[in-house]
Amino acid sequence: MDLAVESLRAARTRADLRLAPGERLLAGGTWLFSEPQPGVTGLVDLTTLGWEPLERTRDGLRVAATCTVEQLAAHTPDPAWTAWPLVGACADALLMSFKVQGQATVGGNVAMALPAGAMTALLVALDAVAVVWTPDGGERRSAVADLVVGPGCTTLAPGEVLRAFDVPGHALRARAAVRQVSLTAVGRSASLVVARRDADGTVTLTVTAATPRPVQHRFASLPTSTQVSGVLAGLEWYDDVHGAPDWRRAVTTLLAHEVVEEVTA
Ligand SMILES: Cc1cc2nc3c(=O)[nH]c(=O)nc-3n(C[C@H](O)[C@H](O)[C@H](O)COP(=O)(O)OP(=O)(O)OC[C@H]3O[C@@H](n4cnc5c(N)ncnc54)[C@H](O)[C@@H]3O)c2cc1C
Incomplete structure (x- = not known):
């Protein structure tokens, strides 16, 4: 939709x-232009900063906040990155046409903090750290798992900008399994669950979409079924048109056991 703004700064x-x-701030604009934005009189385009979408780091990958979902999904990974299939699965979990995937950015998805934010799910599952530019010219770093604190809520203060996400190599080289479920065939995610088993034996379980904010639990070694159920028993379940809390709890419990079994088999 058209926005009645007075200025657009690149x-x-x-x-x-x-x-x-x-x-x-304007990134891909897929959400900003999807509904009225009362009070917004100007836009500042982040994409004209020319950030490299994806950069190899000493031990992992830096994903620019302005990297689109399409660019991330099209990246050719290092052959050692066994967890990379998570990227495609999470890109597909977004309720988007290919046109939206070509515009929507990873940073925009995290900044939106929607429970069904599959880029948030991906980054949390891979222990990614957000690099945040602060208004005083400094920088702070925060685990994405701590940055998204509720539906539509992040720890970003006014004036803070998501610059990038650093994904560590140990997570990219892990064994990973993912499951996603929606109420309808191409509906918004009602539950998205990822298990990751690192080389040191640690198993990390990440639950998103079914909970108001991403939930992550680390097991020092292979968890028993009882331990997995114990973690899930304490969770708060999200309630919206995409799924009732008791249904989300039931399907997430099933999916969590499946992904943990898959990475530990
Ligand atoms: C058809 C359709 C389907 C969708 N499906 C889903 C879905 O399944 N799950 C989901 O989570 N979302 C979905 N969305 C919502 C939205 O498109 C995505 O969350 C998308 O990733 C937002 O990214 P963007 O770059 O387009 O953000 P924009 O629309 O440009 O911006 C969104 C918000 O984030 C802020 N922002 C953007 N970048 C930054 C930054 N670097 N630092 C700080 N703030 C920033 C903006 O100021 C704005 O408030 C959908 C949208 C459409 C149109």
Whole structure:
């Protein structure tokens, strides 16, 4: 939809990210242009900063906040990154046409903090750390698991900008399994569950979409079925049109046992 804004600024430097009253950061615009934005009088385009979408780091991968879902899914991974199939599965879990995937950014997905944010799920499952530019010109780092705190809520303070996500090599080289379920065939995720088994034997279980915020639990060694059930028993279940809490609890319990069995088999 058209937005009645008075200005559109193309950011070229970090200084351009200082927002005036009424201005909002624009990434892919797939959400911003999908509904009225009362109070928004100007947009500041992040994509003109020219951030490299994906960069190999000493031990892993840096995903720019402006990397699109399509660019991430099309990346050719290092052959040692056995967890990479998670990327395609999470990209597909988004309720998006290929046109939206080509515009929607990874940072925009995390900033939205929707329970069904599959890029958030992916990054949490891979222990990614968000690099956040602070308005004083500094930078802070936060695990994505801690950055998203509730539906539509993050720890981002006014003026803070998501710059990138650093994904560690140990997680990319892990064994991983993912399951996703929706109420309808191509509906929004009602539960998205990932298990990861690292080389040191640690098993990490990540639950999203079924809970108001991402939930992650680490088992030092292969968990028993009782231990998995114990972790799930303490969770708060999300309630919206995409699934009732008791149904989400039931399907998530089933899926969690499946993914843990898959990575520990
Ligand atoms: C058809 C359709 C299906 C969708 N399906 C899903 C779905 O299944 N799950 C889901 O989670 N979402 C879904 N969305 C919502 C949305 O498209 C995605 O969350 C998308 O990833 C948002 O990214 P964007 O780059 O388009 O963000 P934009 O629309 O540009 O911005 C979204 C918000 O994030 C802020 N923002 C963007 N980048 C940054 C940054 N780097 N730092 C700080 N703030 C920033 C913006 O200011 C804005 O408030 C869907 C949207 C459409 C149109």
